[in-house]
Amino acid sequence: MDAAIDVGGKRLREDLERLERFRLLDDTFMRQVFRGQLGLAQHVLRILTGLGGLTLVREETQHDLKRATRSKSPVLDVWGTDESGDQYDMEVQAGTDLDPMRFRYYGSAMDVDALPAGRDFDELPQRWAVVVLERDPDGCARCAGSARRSSTRASSRA
Numbered sequence: 001m002d003a004a005i006d007v008g009g010k011r012l013r014e015d016l017e018r019l020e021r022f023r024l025l026d027d028t029f030m031r032q033v034f035r036g037q038l039g040l041a042q043h044v045l046r047i048l049t050g051l052g053g054l055t056l057v058r059e060e061t062q063h064d065l066k067r068a069t070r071s072k073s074p075v076l077d078v079w080g081t082d083e084s085g086d087q088y089d090m091e092v093q094a095g096t097d098l099d100p101m102r103f104r105y106y107g108s109a110m111d112v113d114a115l116p117a118g119r120d121f122d123e124l125p126q127r128w129a130v131v132v133l134e135r136d137p138d139g140c141a142r143c144a145g146s147a148r149r150s151s152t153r154a155s156s157r158a
Helices: 010-020 027-034 038-049 100-114
Strands: 056-064 075-082 087-093 127-133
Touching: 027 038, 027 056, 027 075, 038 056, 038 075, 038 087, 038 127, 075 100, 087 100, 100 127
Parallel strands: 087 127
Antiparallel strands: 056 075, 075 087
């Protein structure tokens, strides 16, 4: 008998049980929800950043920043750019894994990827890292925490 044949609805029940356990924080499920959904990514980023007028022009799920053969390869969960070229990295994490060095590395890789050879450093776009965690890493049971945007360049584009 073929293993793909559903005997008495058992396979369907097993599939439904597996689906019930999926959460948006699960990497596999999150990938499918956001893949090719520019409007959804834009809506979620508007809420999380407080930028009500944010208009994304590009969105990519599992954006691979592999550039050097012997370097660690960051893959951004949901990456996008807006009308002015600013970049957004939305990372969805189960648990409370908020490793600042990891996000520093991701940001550095985004900068390398965004600046073609021969261009000036002041042409680097602004970048936002938005991290969605399952639980508050400080144990304060908050639904949302504050974010900080920083830039080391003087710019008229705030």
